[in-house]
Amino acid sequence: MSEQLQGVTHSESTPGKTPKRAALSSWIGSALEYYDFAVYGTAAALVLNHLFFPADTSPGIAILAAMGTVGVAYVVRPLGALIMGPLGDRYGRKFVLMLCLFLIGASTFAVGCLPTFDQVGYLAPALLVLCRVIQGLSASGEQSSAISVSLEHADERHRAFTASWTLHGTQFGTLLATGVFIPFTLFLSEDALMSWGWRVPFWLSAAVVLVAFLIRRGLEEPPAFRENKEAVAGAASPLAMTLRYHKAAVARVAIAAMINSVNIVFTVWALSFATNIVGLDRSTVLLVPVVANLVALIAIPLSGMLADRIGRRPVFIMGAIGGGLAMNGYLGAIYSGNWTMIFFMGVLMSGLLYSMGNAVWPAFYAEMFPTSVRVTGLALGTQIGFAVSGGFVPVIASALAGDQGDQWMKVSIFVGVVCVISALVAMTAKETKALTLDEIDALHTAGGEAADLAAASKASEAQLAAQ
Numbered sequence: 001m002s003e004q005l006q007g008v009t010h011s012e013s014t015p016g017k018t019p020k021r022a023a024l025s026s027w028i029g030s031a032l033e034y035y036d037f038a039v040y041g042t043a044a045a046l047v048l049n050h051l052f053f054p055a056d057t058s059p060g061i062a063i064l065a066a067m068g069t070v071g072v073a074y075v076v077r078p079l080g081a082l083i084m085g086p087l088g089d090r091y092g093r094k095f096v097l098m099l100c101l102f103l104i105g106a107s108t109f110a111v112g113c114l115p116t117f118d119q120v121g122y123l124a125p126a127l128l129v130l131c132r133v134i135q136g137l138s139a140s141g142e143q144s145s146a147i148s149v150s151l152e153h154a155d156e157r158h159r160a161f162t163a164s165w166t167l168h169g170t171q172f173g174t175l176l177a178t179g180v181f182i183p184f185t186l187f188l189s190e191d192a193l194m195s196w197g198w199r200v201p202f203w204l205s206a207a208v209v210l211v212a213f214l215i216r217r218g219l220e221e222p223p224a225f226r227e228n229k230e231a232v233a234g235a236a237s238p239l240a241m242t243l244r245y246h247k248a249a250v251a252r253v254a255i256a257a258m259i260n261s262v263n264i265v266f267t268v269w270a271l272s273f274a275t276n277i278v279g280l281d282r283s284t285v286l287l288v289p290v291v292a293n294l295v296a297l298i299a300i301p302l303s304g305m306l307a308d309r310i311g312r313r314p315v316f317i318m319g320a321i322g323g324g325l326a327m328n329g330y331l332g333a334i335y336s337g338n339w340t341m342i343f344f345m346g347v348l349m350s351g352l353l354y355s356m357g358n359a360v361w362p363a364f365y366a367e368m369f370p371t372s373v374r375v376t377g378l379a380l381g382t383q384i385g386f387a388v389s390g391g392f393v394p395v396i397a398s399a400l401a402g403d404q405g406d407q408w409m410k411v412s413i414f415v416g417v418v419c420v421i422s423a424l425v426a427m428t429a430k431e432t433k434a435l436t437l438d439e440i441d442a443l444h445t446a447g448g449e450a451a452d453l454a455a456a457s458k459a460s461e462a463q464l465a466a467q
Contacts, residue, residue, distance in 0.1 A: 084141020
């Protein structure tokens with residue numbers, strides 16, 4: 001990773017800017033966040049439906065219940081955005097990054113310690129949901145703060161590339177989570193996997209928390225935030241400013257963010273469909289996202305570079321439409337049991353096409369907001385979109401697939417329609433690749449908001465003078 005980040009290191013001579021450290025910090029935090037989410041999603045598809053619900057529950061209902069617990073963390077993420085977003089804009093991106101780091105790490109570790117339904121009855125799924133709620137609340141602040149800090153530390157000509165490392169971290173975390181489960185499914189007996197083997201991947205999150213803490217403790221707040229903090233010290237809360245002046249941008253981001261439906265179906269529902277309905281080999285199916293994520297580790301920084309050259313909007317739109325349409329081929333390949341096509345379509349859909357949109361949205365969405373409300377606006381927009389896609393898509397997909405779970409064509413059509421809608425909404429956004437962050441602030445801060453900020457700045461200066 002260090003070699004690939006050389007393209008952003010030359011701007012570290014700019015006073016206060018440390019793009020390499022900021023990108024690394026964002027990368028490791030996102031890796032932890034999505035390791036936790038992917039570990040849970042994988043476990044929900046493979047074992048949690050057996051361990052945390054009554055034994056006499058039908059397979060389809062147990063899968064639906066497990067998918068519901070996956071969705072809980074996404075549903076509460078907008079609430080987390082209401083809390084964590086304003087904290088990031090008021091008290092600092094680093095403050096929120098450190099807070100979320102320990103919350104999400106602790107809740108993930110706790111999942112590995114939970115008793116099962118056979119041990120404590122309905123208290124087991126209740127505790128499982130509680131851990132997922134904490135994960136969701138913390139994840140909403142982690143990602144938006146990480147993106148903001150990397151974008152604001154970046155060299156102006158490489159903002160999309162630098163911010164893309166946040167999503168590179170998500171792919172690595174997803175890859176790591178899936179990869180960790182493979183040896184347990186290959187070398188452990190069914191009894192060992194169900195009794196203790198499934199717990200170990202959750203406990204391993206503690207090591208990622210430690211590494212992330214060591215990297216983040218030396219990170220400085222970006223200059224743009226420090227300057228903005230003094231200028232708007234007396235202004236209304238970031239949440240109030242966002243809801244008053246940036247509602248359209250929040251809505252645009254929320255709808256565009258629903259391209260996450262591709263990833264949710266790929267990593268959660270399709271895995272359950274392949275193993276529980278079609279009956280494909282569990283360990284081999286787990287290799288598909290591993291290979292796709294390996295390709296994504298290359299595709300994401302390249303797509304970020306492309307977005308810095310031709311623009312955020314065209315790269316995002318190509319990724320959204322391409323990934324959504326490719327879902328039909330992937331699910332069809334699973335249903336036919338054609339392993340060659342399963343791997344080919346999985347890599348094409350997730351590793352290449354979806355990764356284009358995934359790489360560029362950090363800069364694309366974040367540049368829709370000025371520095372004063374960037375974390376709040378980004379958190380609200382993305383978490384609403386992720387709540388809809390992550391919280392409801394697994395359940396909707398399970399419902400569309402029918403009682404037997406084999407109506408995959410309906411699922412693929414649903415994902416395709418969602419992605420086309422996201423692309424159409426993205427077309428309404430302004431292209432910001434040629435603008436500096438100061439110019440973006442000026443673009444998004446006008447009229448009443450500019451007057452409010454100017455008044456707050458004067459009040460702050462007067463208060464300092466009086467002291």
